[in-house]
Amino acid sequence: MNASQFVLSLIHACGGRVQGRTLLQKTGYFVSLLTGLPVDLRYNAHFYGPYSATMDGTVTQLKNLGFVEEASTGFGIVSGGFEVRRFDYCLTDDGKRICDPILKTPEYKAIADAVQKIQNAGHPDYMELSIAAKAFYILNKQGKRMTAQELLSEAEKFNWNISEHSLSRAVDFLKLVGVATS
Amino acid sequence: MRPRLEVRDPIHGFIYREPDERDIMDTAVFQRLRRLRQLALANLVYPGATHSRFGHSLGAFHLAGKIATALGVDETERRLVRLAALLHDVGHGPFSHVTEPILKKHSDAKKLGPDIKEAKIHELISWHIIKSSPELSKLISDRQREQVIGLLKGTWGHSYLQEIVSGPIDADKQDYLLRDSVFSGVKYGVYDQERLSNTLLIHEDNDDLFLGISIDGIHALEQFVLAKYYMTTQVYRHKIRLITDSMIERAIDLGIEEDKIDWLKSLYSYDGSDAYIEEYLTWSDDRLVNEISRKGARKGYAKELFERLYNRRLFKCILDVDQNDFPDPNIRNFVFGDSKEFFKPLEKAVADHFKWERNHVIAYKISFDSAAKTESEIPVIRRTKTTLFHDESALFKSVDQKIREQRFHIYAPMKYEDEKHKMKSAREFKNVILEMIAKLADRQAKLPLEGGEHK
Secondary structure, eight states, X not given: OOHHHHHHHHHHHTTSEEEOHHHHHHHHHHHHHHHOOOOOXXXXXXXXXXXXHHHHXXXXXXXXXXXXXXXXXXXXXXXXXXXXXXXXXXXXHHXXXXXXXXXXXXXXXXXXXXXXXXXXXXXXXXXXXXXXXXXXXXXXXXXXXXOHHHHHHHHHHTTOOOOXXXXXXXXXXXXXXXXXXX | OOOOEEXXXXXXXXXXXXXXXXXXXXXXXXXXXXXXXXXXXXXXXXXXXXXXXXXXXXXXXXXXXXXXXXXXXXXXXXXXXXXXXXHTTTTOOTTGGGGHHHHHHHSXXXXXXXXXXXXXXXXXXXXXXXXXXXXXXXXXXXXXXXXXXXXHHTOSSOHHHHHHHSSTTOHHHHHHHHHHHHHHTOSTTOXXXXXXXXXXXXXXXXXXXXXXXXXXXXXXXXXXXHHHHHHIIIIITOHHHXXXXXXXXXXXXXXXHTSOOHHHHHHTOOXXXXXXXXXXXXXXXXXXXXXXXXXXXXXXXXXXXXXXXHTTOOOEEEEEEOGGGOOSHHHHHHHHSSOOTTHHHXXXXXXXXXXXXXXXXXXXXXXXXXXXXXXXXXEEEOSSOEEEXXXXXXXXXXXXXXXXXXXXXXXXXXXXXXXXXXXXXXXXXXXXXXXHHHHHXXXXXXXXXXXXXXX
């Protein structure tokens, strides 16, 4: 499965629509972890959590080909005079046609199962998923068991501000989807 | 007071250098860059574009020092940053980036190890030369050469030092945009370099230091991003230049695969050995052309194509289409997706149909992203907070749509009688070739999905 097929499958498995660039990135991060599919997305530490430039480029390509539509919603002006916007992604009719043969593959089934698992773990929004992704990224990089305090101090090194409460919810999520143990 | 050593440069004026830096510039390893053109055969489009990698490397060296000084970098690190910028291109071979795919195809991936996945082959060769050149070893200590390589690889020094030599606004790009613009005779690469350098700042994160820009430099950065975009569309991806580049690549590929020119295969088969580097360093653009085209040289595809290039008898672009030319999504995905496996059968079908030599038909896919893709994450520093370029720039914020331009071309040795003939032929080429593509896509659709096994 290549990166384009992965992203199309991901959006399809999420119901054909994903609300926000961050949610798409983080869902992709957990789905690639849970499925172990050999898609080289190369996640790196980033201000908003683990981020894949490959996935970003693939979404751009799919948009260009008319398989994914990007819709932007404004949420008003915030301090500094800038408007907050959210970018939603949905499969177009052509995108759905391209998806059709992929839906019959075991790879798609694995992706759909992983998305279901994430949704069963409380249907997290982009912020919760970001924090969970940041926490897991650190745990994975360290390759060892860590206390909450150690995790928080590691997060600070990436300039990621996570509260203890959010961290506790993130750890619960990681346990529920089965990528972390108690 | 000792006299200042200086070189007059058409872009930056006087470039000052220390005696040991002059000695490094005088090595055969560095002087070879005089014989590598910065833009391969772009002079067939822009006659003035005959400048060399030597001049560009001097410019990058100068700007790296200027940025380091503006940031208050200490003298030891400043020297290393200047050296890294000076030597960053020593691993380029004849026709530089154009022949990178050939190097990648023939080099020994097993012997080169994991670095081959992270870096381009010419970068691996640059690091090898810096590490093992006897000339450079006499002038730069072992430790400093390791540090220079580390800066180029991104494994040594704070991030901001690495970003001066390799990053979205590095000294390399700052120089080549201005230089390529001047020598090509276009005005697209112009931006306020002084303002950009002088507004760069070090952004402190918890355990690292990154290159950022003061809010005062935001417009200079916007100008730089636009300059890069315009230079890409107008010079680096100029339609005739794409033809010359693909003809060079095809000539060398056929020279190895069909003409069986042993020395050509050796030149593009990097194996990580010092013996390879010793031979590699004897090659330049002109030597390659001369060896292939000289009287008495082996007749074959490579010689014929280089003679065409030499006399500017270029192939013509007989098909230029984008995604809008393919209403069927499956065919659109087939052409502009990740695979290039259909190129060979399509080239064969086109050549057979129009009665051209099979190896003289070239399929070529072009893809480039809209402006500000790599620069969007640059930290912008205000007195009270730090944001990112794509959040701060009013210009790029207003066009916050990431767009990838993709086109598909076919080049062939077509001769047109006149403009009318050209227009008529264009319609015929398009009709016939799009039909061929549809058939190939249909055949592909019946095969199982590509990709690795699900673990």
